[in-house]
Amino acid sequence: MATESPAKKLKMDGPPLIGTHSGHFHADEALAVSMLRLLPTYANSPLVRTRDPDVLKTCHTVVDVGAAYDENARHFDHHQREFATTFPGHSTKLSSAGLVYMHFGKDIISVVTGLPRGADLDILYEKIYTDFIEAFDANDNGVNAFDPKAVEAAGLTKQFEDRGFSIASVVNRYNYSVSKAKDESKSKELLQQEEDARFAKASAFVGEQFIIELTDRATAWLPARNTVKLAYEGRLQYDPQGRILVLPDGMPWADHLYTLEKESPIPDGIAPQVLYVLFPETKEPDSKWRIRAVSKENGGFQNRKDLPDPWKGVRDEQLSEVSGVPGGVFVHAAGFIGGNKTFKGALDMAKKACEF
Template sequence: MKKTIVTHSGKFHADDVFSVATLMHLYPDAQLIRTRDAALIAQADIVVDVGQEYDAQAGRFDHHQRGGAGARDNGIPYSSFGLVWRYYGLAVCQGNPLLADKLDANLVAVIDAIDCGYGMSGNEQGVSLSHTIGLLNPTWQEADNFDDCFGQAVQFATTILMRFIANATAQLDAYQEVVVAIEQAEEASIVVLDKYIPWKQAVHEHGQQVLYVVYPSPAQQWMIQAVPVAPDSFDNKQSLPLAWAGLSGAELQQATGVNDAGFCHNNRFIAGAASFAGAMKMAKLACQN
């Protein structure tokens, strides 16, 4: 039977927009009603961000009632999006709890925090995703067509949600591939990837002895990159040799003895060679430095 989803009418925010986007992804043939009519709310299968009730089993996902609707262990309160994701997120992520948790941390909790004013001083600047959703409301100078604008906002939010899922999936898949590459490395200090994928987090957590990562680049050369001391650090465990800094072409080939060496960055965190053999030779030389 086709489900009926109700959210409030009038001005919308990121929490109700993303809640509906999540639900419509799961129930694409559902009927959406925007109202504050208590009778229509009572008859709905799922109610979001209105109704003064939180009962996931009954399909009620509001957080405006006295006392709110609870908070995460880190203190961030749940808005309607967080409540919907808490109940339906695993299904959206096809049963993958790591993916659902990653989306919660990187998208859902951020929207919840902004909607609930958690940790905000009132002096925040810049454009957030929540602010962007808010911009889709009609201004006082435009026609009062909130429902049409809400539909556009849900389409936008659906695109963003799907891109968050795609990117988070890619990160989790890359993590596993890098762990396998670390386990299969011929030398503990050098990890070889057959394509570029995000590698820093996995190497940081599973490759304590890894100093360099070798991978192909779209520029048809092989790269040697130094492993940072932390995924977001600019300091390397062991930088490439000082004698290579800023060299390229013939000068670098003479300094390394590698006949297809291409360049070495002046900050000694990355270098390149035309062939895999050349890149590996440079990586081994760097390890000995």
């Protein structure tokens, strides 16, 4: 009498079985699996890692293997020659991470953050793809952040090597076993178990990064939108050209500021861009204040206008002396941030910096 395979029995009787490929693993399927498990349907789902088509047929949901993209059949592979699906409004071809996020992302966001369906959730859905998921898609599909031919034509070279400085590179490290010599003495079954365990660690790591990103965006970035908007609308009270933005406390402001500048009409006599943002270090009444130079959008560490060179790397009384503003605390040697003991002092520093 024939007996059912353990995998088929698991599919029929237990939580829905997730399938992905065995062998060398990447960040995209590690993230895809971890995102699925955030949903109640898959919270206790086991994972099978195989390239055996018969075993994959027993799986409820398959990611990054199987040569099929079929939402109704819950097959989410992107390796087919004809596959060209992208996230709405983007041009990067999706990986298994992007496919899972495109189809399940709004439900995942709602489960993790408690946000109901609506405008705020839609904004977050787009933001998380743009700032987090799309890089997984690009990495797995061999898409460069810059056109290699344009970079070569411009004669640009890296100032340092950054291949090991990404989530994808961390996931890749989990592929390594301690010693190939030791591996030769192990059974195929044991080697597969060890590989699956390394994948589980990699998936947990990537999933944690996703949750941190999503939670921060939901609890800090999203609520800051209205506060930054109000500050932007009231900026002329601090500088007649609108070059200084004052916030009631520290918050994620840069994205919102860039968007406001693009979408808001700029009257004659008003600067098109804010140069400095002020905010208190704490919510205490006697808090010190920070002055932050606004970075160029997508400009990395480049600022629209550094704090003045004579102030850079200077602290306390010496800073007060060179700046001519009492209460100086510090200015970073790179000129992107400084501090003063009072709001008035920080504002006076910003005003002087604007004209320097």
